[in-house]
Amino acid sequence: MIVDDLVDVKGVDLLCWNDLMEKAYGLKRRLLARTDENLLSFIHSDPEGAFVASDDYAGIIGSSFSHVWGTTGWIGPLSVLPSHQSKGLGKELLKRSLLYLEDQGCIDIGLETMPENPTNMGMYLRAGMNPEGLVVIMGKKVDLRELEEEPSGHVNIERLSESAAEGNITEDIRRISRSFRLGLDYSKEIALTKEFGFGDTLIATSRENMVGFAVVQTAPRRISMPMTTVRVLALDPRSKDEFLEPLIISSELLAADASSPEIHIAVPIACRSIAVPIACRRGLDILFSRGYSVVQTFERMMWMGSSGVNDKHYNFCSWTG
Numbered sequence: 001m002i003v004d005d006l007v008d009v010k011g012v013d014l015l016c017w018n019d020l021m022e023k024a025y026g027l028k029r030r031l032l033a034r035t036d037e038n039l040l041s042f043i044h045s046d047p048e049g050a051f052v053a054s055d056d057y058a059g060i061i062g063s064s065f066s067h068v069w070g071t072t073g074w075i076g077p078l079s080v081l082p083s084h085q086s087k088g089l090g091k092e093l094l095k096r097s098l099l100y101l102e103d104q105g106c107i108d109i110g111l112e113t114m115p116e117n118p119t120n121m122g123m124y125l126r127a128g129m130n131p132e133g134l135v136v137i138m139g140k141k142v143d144l145r146e147l148e149e150e151p152s153g154h155v156n157i158e159r160l161s162e163s164a165a166e167g168n169i170t171e172d173i174r175r176i177s178r179s180f181r182l183g184l185d186y187s188k189e190i191a192l193t194k195e196f197g198f199g200d201t202l203i204a205t206s207r208e209n210m211v212g213f214a215v216v217q218t219a220p221r222r223i224s225m226p227m228t229t230v231r232v233l234a235l236d237p238r239s240k241d242e243f244l245e246p247l248i249i250s251s252e253l254l255a256a257d258a259s260s261p262e263i264h265i266a267v268p269i270a271c272r273s274i275a276v277p278i279a280c281r282r283g284l285d286i287l288f289s290r291g292y293s294v295v296q297t298f299e300r301m302m303w304m305g306s307s308g309v310n311d312k313h314y315n316f317c318s319w320t321g
Contacts, residue, residue, distance in 0.1 A: 001050035001063065003023045006039050007059040009052065009079075013039075016079040024117055032223040034117060042067075042321060045188065049100040053080075053089055064093040065321055066100050070174075071183025072307070075111040077321035088184030098303055108181060108305030112298035112319040121299070129301040135318065137285045139295035141249055141262055142228070142255050144293075155211065155243045160190070160201040169203060172210040176236050180315045181308030186232050189215050193231070199258070199294040202250050204235075204243055206263040209240035212314070214247045218258035228255035228263040235314035244314055245286050252290075264295060266318040268309040283314055 001009065014033050021027040043050045043064040049066025062080040066073060075097040080090045101109045113120045160161040160169070170187050177184045182287055190201045190213075198219040212235035218228045230251050235244055249266070255263045267284055298320060301305060308315065 001043055001047075001052045003040070003043065005052050005060060005063075006036070006043070009063045010034055010036075010039060012060060012063055012081050013077060013079045019082040020117070022193055024114075032225060034222050035220060037196050037198070037219065037240045038221045041192050041198070044195075045192055046100075046104075049097060051093055051100075053093060055084070058084070062089050062093050066097040067319075068101065068104050068106060069188060070177065070185030071106050072108045072181060072185075072305075073106035074109070074319040075101070075105060076319065078111075091127060094123070098127075102304075106305075107183065108307060110300055110302040110307060110319060112300050115297060115299035124144070124301045125294045127303070129303045132300045132302045132307060135298045135300055136267045136269060136284075136294055137264050137296040137298070137318075138267055138284075138292040139264040140260055140290070140292045142252060142260060143174045144256055147249075147252055147256055154206055154240075155246050156205050157246050158203050158205070159225060159254070160194070160203055163203060164214075169210065173213060176210070176212065176234050179237050180234070180313055181306070184308065186213075186215070186234065186317075187233055192218055199228070200254060202247060202254065204247050206239070206243065211236050211243050212222065212247055214251050216251045218255060218260050226260050226262075228258065228260040229318070230263065230265040230316065231260070231318060233265060233316040235312050241282050244283060248286060248290065265292070265316055267316050268300065268307070281311065283316065291308075 010033050018031050046066050046068050051064050051145055052060050053062035055061050061084045063077060064078040078090060098109060113124060115121060159270040173187045173190060174185050177186045185197055193199055193201060193215055199217040202216060203210060215231040215235040216228060217231050220226050233247055252263055265287065300319060
C-alpha cells in the first residue's frame with residue numbers, strides 16, 4: 001500500500017463494514033468513512049506491513065494493516081469489497097500480514113474479531129489461529145455533572161503533553177510493557193497518538209516513580225462519530241491496585257475536556273483450561289461501579305505466542321483498528 005491508495009482503501013473499508021453491519025446484525029444505520037488521519041496513522045506505523053489487493057477492472061478490492069509493538073504484532077482492520085468476498089482474498093491478505101509480522105521478529109502475533117461472526121471466525125480458524133479469550137469493550141456516556149475532580153493521594157497523574165519529563169519516559173513505558181510480555185513495547189502507540197494529535201498519554205507516578213500510564217485517544221476514528229478510546233491502560237504489576245482508578249478518572253476528564261460524549265476501555269478476559277475466570281476482576285468492578293457497561297466483545301485470536309493476558313495484571317489494550 002502507498003499513501004495514494006488511501007482514498008480507495010477508505011471506500012473499500014466503508015462498503016465492507018456497512019455490508020457486515022446489515023447482513024450480520026440487521027443494522028440499517030450507515031457508518032461513515034474513516035478519517036484520513038486514522039488511516040494515515042496505520043500506514044505510517046508500519047508502511048511495509050500495509051497491503052492492498054487489486055483487480056484489473058475494479059481497482060483496489062481489499063486491504064490489511066499490520067502493527068508492531070516490539071515483539072508483539074497484530075492485524076487490523078482487514079477489509080474486502082463485498083462483491084469479492086468468499087474467494088480467498090481475505091485469507092491471502094491475512095497471510096501477507098502474518099508473514100510480515102513474523103519477519104519483523106514478532107513472537108506474539110494475533111488479532112481480534114467479532115466472535116459472533118461465523119465467517120470471520122471460520123477464516124481465522126482455518127488459517128491456524130487459536131482463540132485465546134474475549135476482550136470486553138466497556139463504555140459509558142461522559143456526564144460533566146458526575147465527573148470527579150483530579151485524583152489525589154498517593155498517586156500523581158500528569159498529561160504527557162504537559163510533563164517536563166516528556167523526553168525521559170520512554171524507558172519507563174518499555175519497562176512496564178515488558179512486565180506483561182517479554183519484548184512488548186507500547187511506546188510506538190504513544191508516539192503515534194502525539195504525532196497525529198489523537199489525544200494524550202496520562203502518566204501515573206508515586207514517589208517519583210512511574211507506576212502506570214494510559215494512552216487516551218479523543219479523536220474520532222470515523223467522521224462525525226466522536227468517541228474517546230483508551231487505547232492502552234497499563235499498571236506496573238508491582239504497584240498497588242489503588243493506582244488503577246485514578247488513571248480511569250483522569251481518562252474520563254480528558255474525554256470531557258475534548259467534548260467527547262462517550263469513552264471506551266478494552267478489558268481482556270483470560271481463558272484457562274475449562275474455567276474461564278474474568279481477568280482483572282478488580283478493574284471490571286471499578287468500571288461497573290463507575291457506570292460502565294459492556295458495549296461489544298471481541299475474540300482475541302493468536303497465530304503464535306500469547307498476548308500475556310492473565311488475572312493478575314492490569315494490561316488493558318485493544319488489537320482492533
